Amino acid sequence: MNAPRLIVTASPHVKGDDSTPRIMWTVAASLVPVIAASMFFFGISSLLVVLAATLGALLTERFLGRPRSLRDGSAMITGLLLGLSLPPGIPLWMAALGGFFGIAFGKAIWGGLGQNGFNPALIGRAFLQTAFPVAITTWPTPGGNFFTLKGDLFAVPFMHPVSDVVTSATPLGLFKFEQTLTSVVNLVLGTTGGSVGETSAIVILICGAFLAWKGYLNWRSPVSIILTVLVLGQLLHWINPVRSADGLFHVFSGGLMLGAVYMATDMVTVPTTNKGRWLFGACVGAIVVIIRVYGGLPEGVMYAILIMNAFTPLINRATQPTVFGTVKLKEAK
Amino acid sequence: MTAIGVEIAVDAPEPIVPGAPPPQPLSLDFWRGIADDNPVMIQMLGLCPAMAISNQVSNGLGMGAATIFVLVCSSLLISSLRKVIPNEVRLATYILIIATFVTISDLVMQAYFPLLSKTLGAFVPLIVVNCIILGRAEAFAGKVGVRRAVADAFGQGLGFTAALLIMCIVREVVGSGTFLGFQLFGPHYEPWVFMIMPPGGFLTMGLMFLAMGWWGERKKAKLAEVAK
């Protein structure tokens, strides 16, 4: 008998079908409908912003990341999500800079995929928010011609945008500073001002449900966040309707959906244990409501997730699963 | 670093303190603080003021000057009195001496540079606890002669100021688009507010460490190549 050229591997010798790149690329693909929905409201500007952020992220990953790490698709997600979290009128150079910052300091420096402690897309966004607080809180009005550019997208890099933007406050800003409530119907449909990806809660929910069904994202933290925000928001609303809007408003406004479905599910930066994910979600939800209601900022999803990212190792530590056969051992002692 | 810690933890009754620095030419004592043994970049001391006030170049100048003043004066005094200060109350005495000089510089600043003093705020009195100063007193001034102590103090002070100024320049130029208040990039520059906020301080210092790390790695790689 002719001996074949054998290989030897460790057991298990077979493996399930899912691979990290497959998961990442599917998640990236699932963001396409979200971008499309946004283009429906903001026209070509949405696309440009997302592209700029993605380009910044991908180029940075290419040059600072590990060899061939572009193939795993995670930098793509980072770029897309960063773009989706920015206002549609932000100068493109800022979006790209955010992508660079997020990947360079939120990921590459930590050792690349899987090692980072904070959500890279949100690190990029938090940087932009701190660096250019005006540009990132300038919200163009949705609607208008598809090809009209919202805001000064093509501002010269490192220079002020020349802002003759028609702005509209976001529903959260309206509530916080003008005590004006936007109807939940509009929020769900996405006909309100806001960042590229926060406009259509429904599309995000559907995409998230698809991913959860595929097992590509863990549904526990989003569900936990949404429930906490709903309950806590409603509770505060009953206590003081002027300070806090109702629970549904909280759930459907701002970046909550995008954050809960896509950012609080980034397995790298949230706890690995299921118990931990419930806890993580609950804390994120609580911080979101606290910042929205008592804080100085109208929106707190980004900060809430980043803060809880910092707590992730602690939560992991506290929620280790109980090893089979050790409960009784303890009782016996 | 170890020398400091060790000496604080152990009250050695010997008059000739073990762990005194080896004899070296004065110039080395001076240069060490600026380069090889830079208090901020190598010893990681005095980070608080370095980050807290480094968002303007003028702050850096003022802080650096005050620190050098305190460092040199206290080193001088401590070194000349090192034989009479009993070991047990060594630290307390050093602190008294340092605090005296700090308060003097604080008062002088308030009187003659009121605006600077206001922006530096509590960080001028906090020079007392700048780990560099006590560290130098412990590791150096308390063990060697006056000339060496002063040379070392100058070196360390300048090293601190240099690191501080690099940070200040980066932060002010990027964060405000100005240098010592002068506009650099014209009126349309979009300043990166981030850089003058707290995270920017951490980031800038992080970048300095990264640059150092990169430099070190490159040197290592070069060495290996040469060896080949």
Added chain:
Amino acid sequence: MISELSWIFFSTLLINNFTLAMFLGLCSFFGVTTKMDTGWRLGAANTFVLVMTAVAVWILNTFILAQAPYLRTIAFIVVIASLVQIVEMVIKKFLPVLFRELGIYLPLITTNCAILYLALTQTTRGYNLLEGIVYAIGGGLGLTLALTLMASIRERLDVADVPAMARRMGLVLIIAACMSMAFMGFAGMGSGG
């Protein structure tokens, strides 16, 4: 009263966190945060010293220094230094294990600027004894929080594949920047929109 105290507490703990927003106590923040246990222990030691200082400073201010404000810095630091040294001796004698853990960092608490900062700020803000203690606890817990979080993140990084150039201190400062950014979310809290 309660609301004022809780405002002092929470604003010191979260909004103006000594470490992340005020740049205080950084030497130990970067020096001892490699293991979580040491991290929170140092935080606890700091909190203890802070509270002690708050009390001592209040006594000094009320009874001794009213007439000589220019002696504040020097008097505070002498008191703090002596207190820490005595505490150190007590710990070394009675809790040698703890002493070994905190090793050379105990004396560094003396030169931890957070302590003196607290003393000075407590004075300029004119806090009474209770407010001073609450301020100290808030600040101390804030330090502990920052130390613990940093240590837990760094513990996780022990097993990560950090690029060589970032290994020594670079990444740790970037982490601090990220944490500091995250905690900016609490900014403006209490100012009421």
Added chain:
Amino acid sequence: MIIQAILILGGTGLVFAILIALANKKLKVWEDPRIDVVAAMLPSANCGACGLPGCRAFAEKAVMGAIQPAKCTVSNAERIGEIAHFLGVDAGEAIKRVARLQCSGGTDVAVQRAEYRGLGTCEAAAAVSGGGKGCAWGCLGLADCERACTFGAIRMNAEGLPVVDVEKCTACNDCVVACPKDLFVLQLLDHPLLVQCKNLVQGDGVLEQCAVACTTCGKCVLDAAPGLISVASGVAVINYDKIVDAEESAVERCPTGAIVWLRGAQFARVPVLSSAEAA
């Protein structure tokens, strides 16, 4: 006003001086300060080659006179002299030992039966059908030892064998522990005789696995002083108690070169890198 200030600060100073003096008397834990000095003079490698858990433990023992300074194999002679001088004791004598590899089956001479896929560590490969290597005793070449050596004394050569730089090796034992195949032994540097094979298969059949294996032909046994070498266990074994009788002629007729007469480093082809660095 000046008087007042003097009184306040002088008084504060006095009060705390009293407190510290009291504390000093009552609470002081005395520790020999020479320990710190000696510890600072040690290399701080904490390698354990001296048999103690870390350099500080060594310093404590050295100050107590319980260990001779030269027992630190990592430090250099000059430093050890300094320590001995500082403590006023005899430095003691250092005996240089180095790690020796009991295998020379590099990729050029040893048979590889199957392609190993998986983690690139010897430890992991050893559990997977011996990493596919024909010889079940031999070196897997995945460099666990190189990574374990904190002194950078080990470099893998082109044939996938670890070469120990005898200058740098401090006999710390780390590689001995790291190798899953137990291929390293610590041996006196001036013991020239070494069997570079652990394969127990007897006879020429072993050559199907590796061209440089010990075939237990017994020629070295005959050529060496009686009792110095034996092949009864399936591979040549040297009785180091009789090493003084060893002569180079013992290795001359070995058909595979499994037994060698060493001068300095093992293996003829020393990697370029480490030799240059040693220079």
Added chain:
Amino acid sequence: MSGHEHSHGAPAAPTPDAGSSTARLLFTLAFFGSLGGGILAYTYQQTLTPIRKFAAEKVEAAVKEVLGGPATLDTLFLVGDTLSQELPAGEDPLVATKLFIGFNEAGERIGVAVEEWTPGFAAEVRLMVGFNPATGALTGFKVLAQTETPGLGDKIAKDTSFASRFMGKLVNPLKGTKNPTTDPSTVQTLTGATISSKAVIKVINKAVETWKPRLDAYEKGGGK
């Protein structure tokens, strides 16, 4: 830090109880304490005058600015909860809480100036507020201290157009809005810094609310 001097040969094993005498400890600390105290007291005396001068000048400049350049100023001190022209003996006029009254050349009162503060976005926002107690109209304000975000919140201090929006507005009380307005007691807030703007408005309202009654009481009591 690794080399060591030990030219003295091997030190004998030190004994545990070797140390300095207690008296020497006490003396050293007391001596350096006294010395430091003395030096500081001297320095303090020397620097006191310029420090106080600067502080006083700063306040005066602010007062003059918010009152639109009064010809003369009058100062009232807050003692307990009432205003008085005299400070109790031993109190430092620099530290005391004060109200300034400005007069024009004709000797007419053009307004009063007081210091007030409130938490802003980052930390306290401290203003010198000038208003005309008779009409309730604002004569101006000046930011004495703030740590708001540079480029954003700090416009309340740096953006002169912002300050001008307040000129002559009626404090009954003052309100903020995001849009341009001509309402006599509404001010347009800064875009992107609503919170800081509102803090300014809050301080102004607080100043008028707390000081006007005090002034009224003082005047009723025949102070003027």
Added chain:
Amino acid sequence: MAFFGFAHGVHPPEEKGLTSALPIRRMPYPDELVLPLRQHAGKEAKLCVKVGDHVERGDPVGLADGYMSVPIHASAAGTITGIDWWPHPDGTMAQSVHITVEKYALQVPRPRLVPRWDGLTVEQVVKAVQDAGVVGLGGAAFPTHIKLAPPKDHAVHTLIVNGAECEPYLTSDHRTMVEYPERVHFGCRIMMQTLGVSKAVIGVERNKPDAIAALQRTKPADLDIVILPLTVKYPQGAEKMLIHSVTGIEVPSGKLPVTVGVVVQNVGSLAAVAEVFDTGLPLIERIVTVTGHGLRRPANLIVPVGTRLRDLLAHCDGVTPDAAEVIIGGPMMGLAQSNLDAPVIKGTTGVVVLAAHETRGETIYPCIHCGRCLDACPVFLNPSWLGDLARVKRYADMADHHLADCMLCGSCAYVCPSNIPLSQLFQASKVALRRTLQAAPQAGAA
């Protein structure tokens, strides 16, 4: 009886269809047999023959070396032609006895080598089982006689029979239950009597309805035997999982099943005990599933112990051109072979030949902390963290995180999207941990 089930676990494709319907056939004797002296857990057997000796079928070639050992018997008549180091299925070399099979020997049953069962005392049964060289056929090859004589301080109340066969591809237990259900019941009777238990549960995964039916059909009326269908899930057959599924009891970490009054035996082991007492011949052959997409003709075979893989695969018409990996055991826990000279031994449940496309990919990505491995691990470890620790060699910390409880089932590595060979890391770490503990008794002091 209540069904509890165990949490977590994975569902790899079963692939049992290749052989599940094929009746068991006997494989002819090869020319040469290789009998390693180490075929069981415990001490290896002591050699008792020399080169040139003639042995009959069933003669011992190695004797039990103490209580934790069993003898090895010649599986065919022939001449001892060599005693040397030979490749062992576990990847090492082992002392092995080579028998050149006598082509024309009768190979017929000889006078009883094992006494009749009826009338033996418990001790005699245990002794007879040991002398017959019976070991667990479920894979671990633990000497069966030891499990038949539990320590006196533990009262055993239930015998659990492991018919789960949760490994993909393998069908030897399945075919045993379908074709020899009486033998299983007979073995069960012997064991129950020897252990002195009145109750036995045979756990069978639901994907083997014909086996369940066969066992039900032939169940002896006088014994309390329950045939319990189990959820199809890997690793249902792992001892502690099975006990949990059947009784709801968690065997304490680090403890043996006897501490909770349970003994687990594989159905194959039961059948083997029955056969030994039936035929009077010691354990010299076993049922092996030879299968896989890389094999031309999969089969369930009765194979003489000592048959080399080369001969076994040749009997199945050899491998296909895209065959890439030969595994002894199942694909989840089995051992890949680099040398086809390695023989089938007593613990060999199957031989699986994987085609190239089925083998694991080569690219390993970093752990993305997705948590799938946590959800897969049947003993509730944190493989993600353990894997991280293993990579940086923090073995002592791994021990603190219950490395010892990992049974190397491979569930974690199966689900890991980053293709991290977690169980390999753990296996290596277990070895390394032992080594470091031995090397440095004072470790951790510094």
